[in-house]
Amino acid sequence: xxxxxxxxxxxxxxxxxxxxxNKVIISKTAHGSIIEEIIxxxxxxxxxxxxxxxxxxxxDGVENSQGVLAEIAPLQYIELEEAAQKAMxxxxxxxxxxxxxxxxxxxxxxxxxxxxxxxxxVIIPKWRGAGITDVVVKASAGTTALMPVARVSNSAExxxxxxxxxxxxxxxxxxEQALEKTFLSFPLVLIIGSEGYGVRKIMKxxxxxxxxxxxxxxxxxxxxxxxxxxxxHSIRTKTA
Numbered sequence: 242x243x244x245x246x247x248x249x250x251x252x253x254x255x256x257x258x259x260x261x262x263n264k265v266i267i268s269k270t271a272h273g274s275i276i277e278e279i280i281x282x283x284x285x286x287x288x289x290x291x292x293x294x295x296x297x298x299x300x301d302g303v304e305n306s307q308g309v310l311a312e313i314a315p316l317q318y319i320e321l322e323e324a325a326q327k328a329m330x331x332x333x334x335x336x337x338x339x340x341x342x343x344x345x346x347x348x349x350x351x352x353x354x355x356x357x358x359x360x361x362x363v364i365i366p367k368w369r370g371a372g373i374t375d376v377v378v379k380a381s382a383g384t385t386a387l388m389p390v391a392r393v394s395n396s397a398e399x400x401x402x403x404x405x406x407x408x409x410x411x412x413x414x415x416x417e418q419a420l421e422k423t424f425l426s427f428p429l430v431l432i433i434g435s436e437g438y439g440v441r442k443i444m445k446x447x448x449x450x451x452x453x454x455x456x457x458x459x460x461x462x463x464x465x466x467x468x469x470x471x472x473x474h475s476i477r478t479k480t481a
Contacts, residue, residue, distance in 0.1 A: 243315050245378045246306040248275040253383025254311055255282035260386040261314035262288050268295045271308025279309060303375075316373050316385060321399050324362035324391040325406055325428075333480045334428040335360040335473070336403070340396060340444050341435040342465055345371045349380025350466035351433065356384040358473035360431075364391045364399060400447040403430055410448045412440040413468055417451040420475045424450070429476070433469045 254260045265283045269292050283290050300306040328334030337355050348371040355363050378385045393399040409426035434440035454471050
C-alpha cells in the first residue's frame with residue numbers, strides 16, 4: 242500500500258479516475274476549503290474517511306502532511322511502447338525523458354511541469370535515478386495521478402526505439418542553439434539531464450538537435466525542473 246500526503250496531492254488523487262484511493266486520514270484540527278473538498282470527494286467516491294487526533298501538520302507519523310494522508314493502490318508504471326503510443330496519438334505529442342535525475346523533488350516538479358504543458362508521458366530509468374515515492378508525489382502536487390510514467394532499463398536503447406518509431410529527439414544542453422530558433426518535428430522527445438552532469442554523451446549522440454535556454458549571463462544554468470518548465474513552455478509556444 243502506498244501513501245500520499247498533502248492537501249493538493251490527496252485532492253488530485255481523489256479527483257483522478259486512474260488512482261484507487263482506499264482510505265483518507267484527516268486530522269481533526271485540519272480545516273479549510275481544500276479539506277472540505279477532500280471530504281466531499283471522498284464521500285462521493287465512497288472512500289472511507291478516518292478522523293484522528295493529531296497536529297494539523299502531522300498525520301500518521303508523517304511530518305508536514307498538512308493534516309491529510311491517503312492510502313492508495315501502488316502506482317503502476319506503463320511500458321515504453323504505451324508511452325510512445327500516447328504521444329503518437331496526441332497532437333504535437335511530447336515525451337519527456339529524464340537522464341539520471343536523482344533528486345525526488347526535481348522529479349516531482351518535472352512531472353508537474355509535464356502535466357501543465359500536456360506532455361504525453363514521462364520516462365525515467367530503473368537504475369541511477371529517482372523513482373516514484375511519496376516525496377515525489379507531494380512535490381508533483383498530486384500530478385503523478387494524472388501523468389503516465391514509464392520506467393526503462395536502458396535509456397539509450399529506449400531512445401533508439403523511439404527514433405525508429407519516428408520521434409524527433411532534442412536534448413537540453415547549455416551553450417547550444419536556443420530552442421526558439423531550432424526546428425522541431427513531432428512526435429517529440431525532450432531529454433532533461435541530471436542535476437550534476439547534464440545529458441550524458443550516449444544520449445546526446447542519439448539526438449537530432451541539442452537546445453538551450455536564452456537567459457542572463459549572470460546565471461550559468463537553471464535547475465533541472467526549472468529548465469524543463471521553460472523548455473516545455475517554449476515548445477508549446479512554437480506550436481500554438
